[in-house]
Amino acid sequence: MGMPLVEVRDVWKVYELGGARVLALRGVNLDVGEREFLAVVGPSGSGKSTLLHLIGGLDRPTRGSIRVGGVEVSSLRSDEELSRYRREYVGFVFQFFHLIPRLTALENVELPLVARGVDPRERRRRAMEALRIVGLEHRARHRPAELSGGEQQRVAIARAVVAEPRLLLADEPTGNLDSANARLIMGLFRRLIDELGVTVIMATHNLELLGYCDRAVRLVDGAVAGVYGRGELAKLAGG
Numbered sequence: 227m228g229m230p231l232v233e234v235r236d237v238w239k240v241y242e243l244g245g246a247r248v249l250a251l252r253g254v255n256l257d258v259g260e261r262e263f264l265a266v267v268g269p270s271g272s273g274k275s276t277l278l279h280l281i282g283g284l285d286r287p288t289r290g291s292i293r294v295g296g297v298e299v300s301s302l303r304s305d306e307e308l309s310r311y312r313r314e315y316v317g318f319v320f321q322f323f324h325l326i327p328r329l330t331a332l333e334n335v336e337l338p339l340v341a342r343g344v345d346p347r348e349r350r351r352r353a354m355e356a357l358r359i360v361g362l363e364h365r366a367r368h369r370p371a372e373l374s375g376g377e378q379q380r381v382a383i384a385r386a387v388v389a390e391p392r393l394l395l396a397d398e399p400t401g402n403l404d405s406a407n408a409r410l411i412m413g414l415f416r417r418l419i420d421e422l423g424v425t426v427i428m429a430t431h432n433l434e435l436l437g438y439c440d441r442a443v444r445l446v447d448g449a450v451a452g453v454y455g456r457g458e459l460a461k462l463a464g465g
C-alpha cells in the first residue's frame with residue numbers, strides 16, 4: 227500500500243434503538259491506500275454500510291478516529307462541516323441508483339456541480355467528460371427510464387465522480403445488476419482509479435467480484451475478522 231488516504235482507528239458505532247443498544251461496529255482498525263480498490267465483505271448486518279457511512283461523513287462514530295486525506299472526519303461537529311467534507315472528498319454510489327427521473331442523464335450528472343456553483347457551460351463540459359469516462363456520451367439526453375439498469379448505475383457513477391472526489395464509496399453497487407453488468411462496473415471502477423486517481427471502497431456480498439479488487443476486509447459482528455491480499459482473494463471467492 228502507498229500512503230494511506232483513509233485511517234480508521236478503534237472505531238465504534240452504537241445505535242440506541244428504543245432502549246436497546248446495537249453494537250454496529252466494535253473497534254474497527256483499517257488503512258486504505260491512495261488508488262486502492264478495497265472490498266468490504268461480510269454477512270448482512272455485519273456493519274459494512276455503517277463503516278462506509280462513517281468514512282463518508284454521513285454519520286459520526288460513537289468512539290474512535292477516522293482521518294481522510296489528513297482531515298479528522300470524526301471531529302467534524304456541525305452538519306455544515308460534515309457536508310463540506312463530503313462535497314470536497316467523497317462520491318457515493320448505492321445499490322438503488324437514486325437518479326432524478328425527470329432529468330436527463332447529463333442533467334443528473336451535472337447536479338453536484340450545480341450545488342458547487344460551477345457555471346453552466348463548464349458544468350456541461352465536465353458532465354459530458356464524466357459520461358465519456360463511463361462510456362455513455364451517446365445517452366446524455368436520455369432520461370433514467372430510457373436506460374437499462376447497468377446504464378443507470380453508470381450514470382450514477384459519473385455523477386459520483388464529476389466533482390473529482392478522492393474517495394468513491396460504493397455500497398452494494400451491483401446488488402441490482404446481472405453478472406455481466408456487475409463485471410462491467412468493476413472494470414469501470416478500475417478505470418476511475420487509473421484515470422482519476424480515486425480510491426474505491428466497495429461494500430459487497432458478491433464474492434465473485436473480489437478478483438477485481440486489491441484487497442478485502444471481512445467484517446463479522448462489527449469487527450474485522452480477516453484481511454485478504456491479492457493472492458488470497460481467489461480463496462475467499464471460492465469459499
Ligand SMILES: Nc1ncnc2c1ncn2[C@@H]1O[C@H](COP(=O)(O)OP(=O)(O)O)[C@@H](O)[C@H]1O
Pocket residue numbers: 241242243248249250268269270271272273274275276277
Ligand atoms: N440507523 C440504525 N439504527 C439502528 N440500528 C442500525 C441502524 N443502521 C444499522 N443498524 C444495525 O447495525 C448493524 C449493522 O448494520 P449495517 O451496517 O447496515 O450492516 P450491513 O451493511 O453489513 O448489512 C445491524 O445490526 C443493523 O440492524
Ligand SMILES: [Mg+2]
Pocket residue numbers: 274275276397429
Ligand atoms: Mg449494507
